[in-house]
Amino acid sequence: MTGRGDQRPDEKQKGPIVLRGERRNESTTTDQRLLDSRGPSDWVHTDPWRVLRIQAEFVEGFGMLAELPRAVTVFGSARTPRDHLEYAQGRALGTALAEAGYAVITGGGPGAMEAANKGCSEAGGLSVGLGIELPFEQGLNDWVDLGINFRYFFARKTMFVKYSQAFVCLPGGFGTLDELFEALTLVQTKKVTKFPVVLLGTDYWGGLYDWIAKTVLENGKVGEKDVKLLHLTDDVDDAVRVVHEAYKAWEDAH
Incomplete structure (x- = not known):
């Protein structure tokens, strides 16, 4: 029997980590694996290292x-051609928001x-x-003045919500739908407020x-006020008006 603070015969200490049984047979130390460039690189894919990378992304x-002025996030398909009307509308939206x-x-x-x-x-x-970071999509487009690439979707999503006053969704696929319903869920549960979509x-x-x-509301899965979280329009100026009115309401409340 060992007392508190005593090491069991089948136990090995690795910093704050305790290894017992077969786990104790690891022959290398953390320092050795870090400094020995000839060794395996699997350690950069382990969960503890991943936590540090996640922290670094945040x-x-x-x-x-942190010092970004008031901002609006615009979502939409990466597959929209440059000669499509949706591209022209997206460009007009970007212009109107900037103005x-x-x-x-x-x-x-x-x-x-x-x-x-x-x-x-x-x-x-x-x-x-x-x-x-995706296996099938190119890097940042040429019109980005301030950019950062993320490995993890959840870190990136946090930035979209934290630093935006609204979301505007152009036609898009699964990624756009994912962000749309993420935003609606956060507003519905009051994790964020005064956030038009x-x-x-x-x-x-x-x-x-x-x-x-109709279907979702009539089946009692959402309430009438939840439906009102969405604003449907074809007009860029109307979209900017909705964003601006919500921002002014938030500003007045604070």
Whole structure:
């Protein structure tokens, strides 16, 4: 029997970590694996190291965006062609937001995201891109003035919500839908307040809006006030008006 503070015969100490049984047979030390460049590199993929990388992403994001002026995040498909009307609308939206005094934040990719960044940058606004490491998507578009790439979606999502006063969703796919419903959930549960969510494009978003306003509401899965969290429009100026009115209400309350 061993007393408190005594080491068992089958026990090995690695800093604050205790290894027992077969786990104690590891022959190398943390310092050795760190300093020996000839050794395996698997350690950079372990969970404890991953925690530090996650922490670093939050630190970098908070540090870069801490002094960002009031901003609006624009979501939309990376697959939107440059000659498409949706691209032109995204560009017009970026311009209108910049002229209204808002920075524009996007996912930093091509398509609708590029369009919003381009419109903002051309109008003299601050164009921000928060990219994500993906196996099939290129890096930040050329119209991003301030950009950062993330490894982890959840760190990136935090930045979108924390540093935006509103979300405007252009037509998009799973990524846009993911961000849309994330925002709605946060507003519904009052994790964030005074946060309008605008769907720009009635032909594209109308079916989803009707499904929520009818099927989901009529089945009691959401309340009427939840449906009102969404604003559906085709008009860029109307979208900016919704954003600005919500921002002014928040400003007056604070």
